Amino acid sequence: xxxxxxxxxxxxxxxxxxxxxxxxxxxxxxxxxxxxxxxxxxxxxxxxxxxxxxxxxxxxxxxxxxxxxxxxxxxxxxxxxxxxxxxxxxxxxxxxxxxxxxxxxxxxxxxxxxxxxxxxxxxxxxxxxxxxxxxxxxxxxxxxxxxxxxxxxxxxxxxxxxxxxxxxxxxxxxxxxxxxxxxxxxxxxxxxxxxxxxxxxxxxxxxxxxxxxxxxxxxxxxxxxxxxxxxxxxxxxxxxxxxxxxxxxxxxxxxxxxxxxxxxxxxxxxxxxxxxxxxxxxxxxxxxxxxxxxxxxxxxxxxxxxxxxxxxxxxxxxxxxxxxxxxxxxxxxxxxxxxxxxxxxxxxxxxxxxxxxxxxxxxxxxxxxxxxxxxxxxxxxxxxxxxxxxxxxxxxxxxxxxxxxxxxxxxxxxxxxxxxxxxxxxxxxxxxxxxxxxxxxxxxxxxxxxxxxxxxxxxxxxxxxxxxxxxxxxxxxxxxxxxxxxxxxxxxxxxxxxxxxxxxxxxxxxxxxxxxxxxxxxxxxxxxxxxxxxxxxxxxxxxxxxxxxxxxxxxxxxxxxxxxxxxxxxxxxxxxxxxxxxxxxxxxxxxxxxxxxxxxxxxxxxxxxxxxxxxxxxxxxxxxxxxxxxxxxxxxxxxxxxxxxxxxxxxxxxxxxxxxxxxxxxxxxxxxxxxxxxxxxxx
Ligand SMILES: [Zn+2]
Numbered sequence: 001x002x003x004x005x006x007x008x009x010x011x012x013x014x015x016x017x018x019x020x021x022x023x024x025x026x027x028x029x030x031x032x033x034x035x036x037x038x039x040x041x042x043x044x045x046x047x048x049x050x051x052x053x054x055x056x057x058x059x060x061x062x063x064x065x066x067x068x069x070x071x072x073x074x075x076x077x078x079x080x081x082x083x084x085x086x087x088x089x090x091x092x093x094x095x096x097x098x099x100x101x102x103x104x105x106x107x108x109x110x111x112x113x114x115x116x117x118x119x120x121x122x123x124x125x126x127x128x129x130x131x132x133x134x135x136x137x138x139x140x141x142x143x144x145x146x147x148x149x150x151x152x153x154x155x156x157x158x159x160x161x162x163x164x165x166x167x168x169x170x171x172x173x174x175x176x177x178x179x180x181x182x183x184x185x186x187x188x189x190x191x192x193x194x195x196x197x198x199x200x201x202x203x204x205x206x207x208x209x210x211x212x213x214x215x216x217x218x219x220x221x222x223x224x225x226x227x228x229x230x231x232x233x234x235x236x237x238x239x240x241x242x243x244x245x246x247x248x249x250x251x252x253x254x255x256x257x258x259x260x261x262x263x264x265x266x267x268x269x270x271x272x273x274x275x276x277x278x279x280x281x282x283x284x285x286x287x288x289x290x291x292x293x294x295x296x297x298x299x300x301x302x303x304x305x306x307x308x309x310x311x312x313x314x315x316x317x318x319x320x321x322x323x324x325x326x327x328x329x330x331x332x333x334x335x336x337x338x339x340x341x342x343x344x345x346x347x348x349x350x351x352x353x354x355x356x357x358x359x360x361x362x363x364x365x366x367x368x369x370x371x372x373x374x375x376x377x378x379x380x381x382x383x384x385x386x387x388x389x390x391x392x393x394x395x396x397x398x399x400x401x402x403x404x405x406x407x408x409x410x411x412x413x414x415x416x417x418x419x420x421x422x423x424x425x426x427x428x429x430x431x432x433x434x435x436x437x438x439x440x441x442x443x444x445x446x447x448x449x450x451x452x453x454x455x456x457x458x459x460x461x462x463x464x465x466x467x468x469x470x471x472x473x474x475x476x477x478x479x480x481x482x483x484x485x486x487x488x489x490x491x492x493x494x495x496x497x498x499x500x501x502x503x504x505x506x507x508x509x510x511x512x513x514x515x516x517x518x519x520x521x522x523x524x525x526x527x528x529x530x531x532x533x534x535x536x537x538x539x540x541x542x543x544x545x546x547x548x549x550x551x552x553x554x555x556x557x558x559x560x561x562x563x564x565x566x567x568x569x570x571x572x573x574x575x576x577x578x579x580x581x582x583x584x585x586x587x588x589x590x591x592x593x594x595x596x597x598x599x600x601x602x603x604x605x606x607x608x609x610x611x612x613x614x615x616x617x618x619x620x621x622x623x624x625x626x627x628x629x630x631x632x633x634x635x636x637x638x639x640x641x642x643x644x645x646x647x648x649x650x651x652x653x654x655x656x657x658x659x660x661x662x663x664x665x666x667x668x669x670x671x672x673x674x675x676x677x678x679x680x681x682x683x
Contacts, residue, residue: 020375022080024072024498029608030505030513031619035626043670046660047650050622058628063350065343068627068646069499073478077494081356081476084370099366102438103359109443110325110355116443117327121211123444124322128211131315137303140310141263147273147455148448152177152317154230154298155267157275159458161466162288163247163539166485169462171252171275174290175240175298177230179204179317181342181640186224186231190570192635196341200224203337207316210329222309223316226301233297238576241642243529243539246290252277253284258292259299273455276462324354325443344630362450364474365431368493371476372426376493381425383503384496387510388422388489391518394595398683404554409547412534416525419535421468421488425496426475431457480517482524482584484533489521499623508605508613511596512589512620519595520588523683527583528555557680558582561656565648567634578644582652585644587683589621589653614663618654625650656680 026032037052048055060067088096088104096104121128127149134140144153154177162170180186180200185193205220213219239245255264268275277285289295319326323334332348339345348354359367399405399413436453438446461467468486473479475493482489498505501514524530531551534542543551559575562582566572575582596605596617605613627646629637634645644652654660655672656679666673 020080020377020497022076023502024076026499026502026505026623029616030499030502030509031616031623033609035623036619041666041670042664043655043661043666043673045647045651045671046618046622046654046664047625047647049664050619050650051626054626055628060628060630062347063345065345065633066627066629068629069624070478070627073494073497073500077476077478078353078356080371080375081360081367082352084367084374085356085359099363099433100370102433102436103363103366103370105438105440106359106362106446107355108440109438109446110358111351112440112443113328113351115441116325120327123442124319124326127318128315131318132311134307134311134314137307137310138263138266140307140314141266141302142269143314145267145269145275148452149314149318150321150448150451151314152179153267154302155262155295157268159462161485161537162249163243163485163533164249166537167466169458169464169466170249171277171285171287171462172290173255173287173295174246175234175294177298178227178234179320180227181636182237183231183234184639186228193639197224199337199341203333203341204316206333207319207330208312210333211315211319213312213315219309219312223313226305226309226313229301229305230298233294233301235291235294237640237642238574240291241529241577241580243532245292247539248289248292249286250289251284252287255287255289255295258289259295261296261299261303263302273452276459280463322444322447324358325447342632342636344632360474360476362446363433363436364476365427365471366433368426368475369430372493376425376475376496380493380496380501380503384424384491384501384514385422387501387514388424388491388518390599391515391522391591391595392417392420392422394591394598395519395522395683397598398591398594402683404547404550406544406547409543412542413526416487416535417522419487420522420525421486423471423488423490425491425493427469427471429469480521482521482530483537484525484530484539485537487525487533487535487537489518489525491518491521499620499626506608506616507599508596508616509620511592511599512617513624515592515595515617516585516588516621516624518588519591520584522591523584523587524580526587526683527580528552529580551682554680554682555579555583557678558586558682561674561680562644562648562652565644565652567638567645567647568631571635571638573638573644573648578642581643583682585649586653586656586680590657590681590683592621593617593657593659612663614659618660618663621654622650 032054035051035054037048040049040052042049058067064071085104085107088100131143134143143149143151156174156176158172159169160172162168178186185196201220201224204223205216208216208219250258268277279285319330320334323330335348339348396414396417399410399417402410405413435456437449471490472481472483473490473492477492478494480489480491480495495517496514499513500517501510531543532541533539559579562573562575562578593614596613600613608616611619625646629645637643637645643649651672655674658676658679660666
C-alpha cells in the first residue's frame with residue numbers, strides 16, 4: 001500500500017510547492033492548540049474542548065452568517081478569484097481569450113453600480129409589464145415555465161440523469177412555489193418562525209411598493225395566503241429525500257391525468273425554450289415526477305387562485321431574481337429578508353465579492369480554469385489522489401469485516417467500492433461558453449442569457465449518452481460531493497488545502513480532516529439513500545431483507561441520537577432530515593481512523609507535543625468544524641438544511657467511536673458519554 005507518510009519527505013517538498021503561498025496555517029503540525037479550552041471535559045462538549053478559546057473571541061463579520069474554518073477558506077478563495085479578475089482588468093484589450101473577455105465584461109457589468117442606478121427599472125420594465133398583463137391561467141402557466149424570466153413556479157423542471165437508467169437523461173419535475181426556505185416556515189407556530197413570517201409578509205408588500213404598485217398590504221396578504229396553501233400540500237423534507245418515494249416515471253401525457261387542473265401545454269411550451277417531450281423518433285418521452293401526491297393538489301390551488309394574485313406573485317419573485325442587477329433599493333430589500341432575517345447578517349457583502357460569486361455561478365469553469373492554473377499545483381492533485389485511494393482501501397477492509405452484513409450483500413458492497421470513480425481538483429474537459437453572450441452594459445440581460453444558455457446546454461444533450469466527465473461543482477468551491485448515479489466522489493481544488501488538507505502537516509491531522517471528508521463522501525454511497533444505488537449507479541435494491549433491516553435499526557438509533565441535540569433552546573436537530581449526512585459524518589470519521597491506522601503499517605504512531613496519533617486525528621476533525629454562527633443562521637440551517645450544524649457534526653460522530661473514549665478517557669458522568677452498547681457502529 002502507498003504510504004501517506006511520504007508527504008513528510010523534505011526533499012520532495014523542496015522541489016515541489018504543494019501549497020499555494022497564501023495558504024492558511026494551523027499550529028506547528030496542523031492543529032491550532034491555542035484554540036482549545038482544556039478546562040472543558042472532552043465528553044462534556046468535544047466541540048468546545050477543541051475550539052472553546054477560539055470561540056470565546058471569534059467575531060462574525062457583519063456581512064457573514066458565520067466565521068470559522070470553512071468561512072476563512074471561502075474568503076481566501078474569493079480573494080484569489082479577485083486577484084484573477086484584477087489581472088484580467090490589467091490586460092484590458094490585449095491578450096485575453098474570448099472567454100476571459102467575457103469573464104471581465106460580466107464582472108464589469110455587475111460592479112458598475114452607477115450605471116445600474118441610472119438605468120432604474122428600464123431593463124426589466126418590459127417583463128414587468130408583461131407579468132402584469134397576464135389574463136388567463138394559460139398565460140400564468142406560460143410565465144411560470146419561462147426559463148428567461150426565472151420567476152417562481154409551483155412545479156420545478158430540470159433535465160438530469162435517470163436514476164434507474166443512469167446512461168440516459170430524463171426530464172424531472174418536482175414541487176416548487178415557496179418563497180421561504182421550507183414549508184414549516186408557513187405552518188409552524190414557533191415564536192421565532194411567526195416573526196419570520198411577519199417579516200416575509202412585510203417584504204412582499206415592500207417589494208410591490210418599490211415597484212410602484214398600489215394597495216400593497218392586501219396584495220401581500222393574498223400572496224402569503226397563496227404560498228401557505230402551497231406549503232400545506234407540499235411534501236416534508238424527510239419524504240423529499242426518500243428515493244423510493246420520489247422516483248415516479250410516467251409518460252409526459254400522464255401529467256394531465258395526475259394534475260388535471262394545471263395548464264401543462266402552456267407550461268411546457270412549444271418551439272424555442274420548450275421542454276423536449278418527444279424523442280428523435282417522434283415517440284413520447286417519459287418524465288420523472290418527484291412529490292407525486294402533491295402534484296394534483298398544487299394544480300387545484302393553481303386553478304382556484306385568481307389570475308390577479310398570480311400576477312403579483314410572479315412579479316415579486318421575478319424582482320427578487322434580478323434584484324442584484326437593479327437599483328440598490330431592490331437589492332437592499334431582498335437582503336433585508338434573505339440576508340438579515342434568515343441569516344442574521346447586517347451588512348451586504350461588498351460588490352466585488354458578489355461579482356466573483358456571480359462569475360463562479362455563471363461561468364464557473366472558465367474562472368476555474370484560471371484558478372487551477374494559479375492555485376492548484378499538480379503535486380497537490382497527485383497527493384490527494386493517493387489519499388482517496390487509501391480511504392477506498394480502508395473502506396474495502398472495513399466491509400470485509402462487518403459483523404452485521406451477510407456474505408451476499410457484502411459481495412455487492414465490495415463490487416460497489418471497486419466501481420467508485422474519484423474526481424479530484426478540476427474537470428478533465430472544460431465547459432464551452434462560446435454560445436453565451438455577455439454585454440458590459442447589460443447585467444440583467446447577462447443573467448437572463450446565462451440561465452437560457454444553461455437550459456439550452458441541458459436540452460441539447462438529452463438524446464446523447466450521459467456525460468460522465470461533467471462536474472457539479474466548480475474548482476474554487478469549498479465543498480465536495482457524492483453523485484449516486486455516477487457512483488463518484490468529487491473534490492474541488494479549493495477544499496484540498498489547509499485546514500482540510502496540508503501535505504506538509506502531520507498524517508493524523510490530514511486523516512482527521514480531508515480523510516474524514518473523503519470518508520464522508522464515500523459513505524454517501526452507503527447511506528440510507530445512496531445504498532439504494534448499485535456500483536453502476538442504477539437505483540435498485542441489492543440488499544438482502546435481513547441486511548437492510550439490520551442497517552435500518554442502526555440508522556434509527558442515529559435518528560434518535562440526533563433528535564436529542566438542541567442547537568438553540570427549544571430548537572432540535574431533525575434526525576430524519578439529516579440522517580444521510582449524519583451517517584456520512586459517522587462513517588467518514590470511522591473510516592478515516594481506520595485508514596490512518598493502515599497507513600502506519602504496524603508501526604506505532606509518533607507522539608507530538610504529548611498528543612497521540614488518534615488524539616491528533618480527533619482534534620483535527622474538531623478543528624475542521626470550528627465555526628461560530630449567528631442564531632438566525634443556526635435556525636435556518638436546522639429547519640431547512642440536510643446538514644446538522646457544526647457543533648453536533650463534531651459531537652455526534654466522536655461519541656459513537658470507541659477509540660475516542662480511549663483517547664480522551666471519557667467517563668460515564670460526562671454529558672455526551674454513550675454506554676458501549678448505545679454507540680452506533682455502521683462501518
Ligand atoms: Zn454529505
